[in-house]
Amino acid sequence: MSTEHKKYQIAVLPGDGIGPEVTDEALRVMRSASVCYGFEVDTPSYPIGGAALDAGQDVLPEETLQACSESDAVFLGAVGGPKWDTVAVEQRPERALLALRKALGVFANLRPVRVPEGFGSASPLKAELVDDLDLIVVRELTGGIYFGPDSTNDESAAKEGRAYSTMAYTRDEVARVARIAFGLARRRRSRVTSVDKANVLAVSRLWRNVVSELHSAEFPDIELEHLYVDNAAMQLVRRPRQFDVILTGNLFGDILSDLAATLPGSLGMLPSASIGDGRGLFEPVHGSAPDIAGEGLANPSAAILSAAMLLENVGEADAAAGVRSALNKVLASGLRTSDMHAPGTTLATTVEFGAAVAGEIAVVSGSRNGHSEKTEHSISS
Numbered sequence: 441m442s443t444e445h446k447k448y449q450i451a452v453l454p455g456d457g458i459g460p461e462v463t464d465e466a467l468r469v470m471r472s473a474s475v476c477y478g479f480e481v482d483t484p485s486y487p488i489g490g491a492a493l494d495a496g497q498d499v500l501p502e503e504t505l506q507a508c509s510e511s512d513a514v515f516l517g518a519v520g521g522p523k524w525d526t527v528a529v530e531q532r533p534e535r536a537l538l539a540l541r542k543a544l545g546v547f548a549n550l551r552p553v554r555v556p557e558g559f560g561s562a563s564p565l566k567a568e569l570v571d572d573l574d575l576i577v578v579r580e581l582t583g584g585i586y587f588g589p590d591s592t593n594d595e596s597a598a599k600e601g602r603a604y605s606t607m608a609y610t611r612d613e614v615a616r617v618a619r620i621a622f623g624l625a626r627r628r629r630s631r632v633t634s635v636d637k638a639n640v641l642a643v644s645r646l647w648r649n650v651v652s653e654l655h656s657a658e659f660p661d662i663e664l665e666h667l668y669v670d671n672a673a674m675q676l677v678r679r680p681r682q683f684d685v686i687l688t689g690n691l692f693g694d695i696l697s698d699l700a701a702t703l704p705g706s707l708g709m710l711p712s713a714s715i716g717d718g719r720g721l722f723e724p725v726h727g728s729a730p731d732i733a734g735e736g737l738a739n740p741s742a743a744i745l746s747a748a749m750l751l752e753n754v755g756e757a758d759a760a761a762g763v764r765s766a767l768n769k770v771l772a773s774g775l776r777t778s779d780m781h782a783p784g785t786t787l788a789t790t791v792e793f794g795a796a797v798a799g800e801i802a803v804v805s806g807s808r809n810g811h812s813e814k815t816e817h818s819i820s821s
């Protein structure tokens with residue numbers, strides 16, 4: 441084995457609103473992790489979304505796409521905002537995101553939702569319902585109704601006064617995302633809930649059959665349950681802790697993951713990873729929040745946790761664990777960004793919070809390596 445440091449090429453797409461601020465903190469943390477855990481990261485950034493439009497470029501510039509497809513992983517801040525709501529449909533920031541997902545072939549979107557013991561009080565639900573919650577939504581991301589083959593475009597819809605968007609899945613599209621969900625469940629609590637609308641939709645009956653077949657053939661050790669999407673939405677609110685891995689299609693996953701994301705009480709804590717056959721795309725679940733952009737109010741935790749998912753995905757599992765434990769320590773120390781600030785906690789800006797996590801990594805990794813240098817940002821002294 442070579443003693444040379446591994447070097448990862450990471451295409452960074454900061455995007456719009458709070459995207460650049462939280463991305464800066466995720467990169468600060470990633471760099472700290474690279475020093476402490478012995479690897480290198482190259483993190484050039486590229487325009488996307490409204491920022492690209494403002495620079496006179498395409499919403500997803502060719503150069504950006506090219507850089508992403510040559511990278512080991514892609515990190516994205518957030519795209520969109522009211523400023524670009526009036527641009528033509530094909531130049532809307534959302535389009536850039538859909539096109540990027542499709543181009544990267546990231547067919548599985550992983551959205552973990554965790555509420556650490558004792559943090560349930562921030563939830564809109566009763567604390568005891570969500571305390572110690574640990575579920576993950578696996579959403580199919582490059583098929584279904586978002587990419588339906590026979591859908592009207594806006595012009596023909598306007599002309600004919602009739603519009604339709606089709607939800608279509610093939611056996612292979614369902615099997616490959618289901619395989620990821622079952623694989624994840626094996627490393628968690630061995631339970632998959634597949635969500636569909638098989639009582640009404642043919643596409644959901646195919647979904648259900650394929651998931652069941654794959655389960656019997658390859659994952660009989662995993663407990664599988666099927667729920668209709670309306671019931672799943674209700675169960676997520678009534679008894680969210682019953683879930684381990686939720687597997688579902690693109691549209692249902694979009695809706696249920698927002699619902700699940702509100703359970704901890706702040707969207708600012710939720711990371712996501714989109715994976716497929718090649719490089720992954722890592723982004724916080726929250727949007728661009730233009731109303732608070734540039735004021736140091738944004739919570740960089742979701743971006744930092746997305747960076748941890750990225751590190752794990754490229755093969756730096758120890759560094760990923762180090763990032764998570766550094767973040768937990770900073771939270772345990774009482775530091776909070778504005779979204780989670782409450783009596784008895786210490787208010788931090790976006791940068792202060794990111795710097796604290798970056799500093800804490802040196803401590804976390806040092807205790808693991810048996811040396812204990814602390815950086816100036818360390819908060820655990």
Ligand code: IPM
Pocket residue numbers: 534535537538694
């Ligand atoms: C998400 C977002 C996107 C989606 C939008 C911005 C296209 O809501 O990542 O969940 O619907 O997939």
Ligand code: MN
Pocket residue numbers: 694695698
């Ligand atoms: Mn969404």
